[in-house]
């Protein structure tokens with residue numbers, strides 16, 4: 001579904017991504033882990049066209065999307081949520097999701113395959129709210145949500161565009177244990193509907209939910225494979241896991 005080939009990206013001569021290649025299969029949950037500053041968010045920024053790579057290419061369903069603009073990616077079915085909250089503070093939860101749904105109204109998409117068919121914006125908005133567990137807060141202003149719920153709303157915005165590939169950047173960061181558990185549950189539910197690339201620092205969670213894990217260190221791939229293999233990998237243990 002997604003193929004990343006030999007990506008290189010530097011900022012002021014500092015190499016942040018170094019010849020990075022990997023692929024994501026349809027239906028898979030691929031986790032990306034690595035120490036702070038490893039280049040994980042930069043990788044998302046390059047995949048989603050925020051930065052053009054210095055070298056390399058990104059392909060989505062065999063289409064070259066290297067450096068493609070956000071609305072093009074959104075049309076193709078690729079959605080991203082950010083490490084920081086990114087929504088309209090003074091609109092309600094419902095209105096925020098509704099805007100996302102409206103932006104992609106004409107498309108028939110994978111996320112909705114198993115849901116009752118409807119073209120109605122309202123119905124689809126309610127479905128997203130139900131999926132992210134915020135239906136009871138539909139009328140609340142986004143700025144009044146708890147931090148954990150704001151992060152769910154942000155995922156709701158991504159889901160509103162009906163993606164087939166969802167990219168999540170540290171969705172549990174800054175959360176309480178309780179909030180994290182609820183977010184983990186949500187991601188597990190979503191992974192049954194949509195292909196996910198997940199940047200996440202909670203290793204226990206990653207080991208539990210991922211089909212495949214990509215480990216990055218100083219912008220380079222040091223390992224990639226199923227959780228059990230990654231757990232055993234000596235280099236991963238040395239640079240990152242510190243004796244799991």
Ligand SMILES: Nc1ncnc2c1ncn2[C@@H]1O[C@H](COP(=O)(O)OP(=O)(O)O)[C@@H](O)[C@H]1O
Nearest residue numbers: 011012016034035036037038039040041042043
């Ligand atoms: N826009 C930018 N300009 C300059 N340096 C950047 C920029 N974005 C990220 N970096 C640098 O790239 C490195 C990797 O950052 P990042 O991709 O955010 O790492 P991670 O998400 O793995 O913690 C860091 O040293 C960071 O300071």
Ligand SMILES: [Mg+2]
Nearest residue numbers: 040041042083
């Ligand atoms: Mg990051």
